[in-house]
Amino acid sequence: MSFSPARLLRAISVSVAVAALTAATVYIVSGLLFPVKGVRVTGNHVVSDGEVRAQIPDHSSLLTLNSGLLIRRLKTDPWIEGVKVIRNWRSGIVTVEVEERRAVLAANVSGRRIFVAQDGTRLPGSGGARLSPVNLDHYELGRVVENVRVLERNGVRVQEIGGVTPGGVHARVSGREVVFYGRVTTAQARALKEIMRRNPTAKVFDLRSPERVVVGSSGDAGRG
Known part of the structure; x- marks a missing residue:
């Protein structure tokens, strides 16, 4: 048995109409119920x-x-x-x-103010966070952002990048200072989380030595 083009077109039109009616009925009934x-x-x-x-x-x-x-x-x-x-x-x-997301960094880069979240996302503003602007070039910005990502991925919640000096990057974590320079490794980040838990009164944690976390006092941060 064969269908003429006209009959086939009518069959398709009917099917489309039935489908549309069914969808509309479902939409209306679901909206009511x-x-x-x-x-x-x-x-x-x-x-x-x-x-x-x-x-x-x-x-x-x-x-x-x-x-x-x-x-x-x-x-x-x-x-x-x-x-x-x-x-x-x-x-x-x-x-x-x-x-x-949380803004953790306000950076002045090539004359522009850039706000960055804890996962590296660029944000349109500070979101109310009181951040101290730091001066960075594009390379330094990328390096700092990647280190923040490593810390966050391993359970270290960064509140703010508060300063960048020749001696290192100074981050605030749970009200305490973490200093790093160069690359922060996953092993360091994991160790930092545990060492901060074990040393609740320590003020400074230094990651500048490769694969080490050094616990110090507020005078040991080496901001200069």
């Missing part, structure tokens, strides 16, 4: 609640809300590092848990 009644935003300090809520269309449904698309859209903002979307089927509330 499982409407998004509110959006709760947590974890944000720089990004506003309104910026997050604006990514969820009006009259959205819990059933058809595309969490993956929402997460991808929100993560285009350089401040947003991670997002988790939680639906509450009883209340109709969608909770968006935001993890923001």
Whole structure:
């Protein structure tokens, strides 16, 4: 049995119409039965609640809300590092848990002020962080950023790069000073985390010796 082009076209048109009608029905029914009644935003300090809520269309449904698309859209903002979307089927509330990046470095590079997060992402501002600007060239900036990444990946939370001198880079970690120069290794970063835990009253931790962590006092930092 053969179909003429006209009959085949009609069959395709009917199939498309049925699919469209089905999709519309699902959308309407899901919106009536499982409407998004509110959006709760947590974890944000720089990004506003309104910026997050604006990514969820009006009259959205819990059933058809595309969490993956929402997460991808929100993560285009350089401040947003991670997002988790939680639906509450009883209340109709969608909770968006935001993890923001932290500005840890304000660098003057070739006449420009650059703000950098703990993972190396360039940020549009300080996000309210009180950072002391340091003067760096492009090579020094890359080296400092990579060392901060190594520390962060190994559980050492960097709060600020507070100074760069011929004697080294001075970082603030949990209110204490960490000094490094050149390349910080993974082994050093892991050792630093454990040594800081074991020495809660020590003020300075020196990573300038290869593969070593030296515990010192505030006078041992060698800022000159």
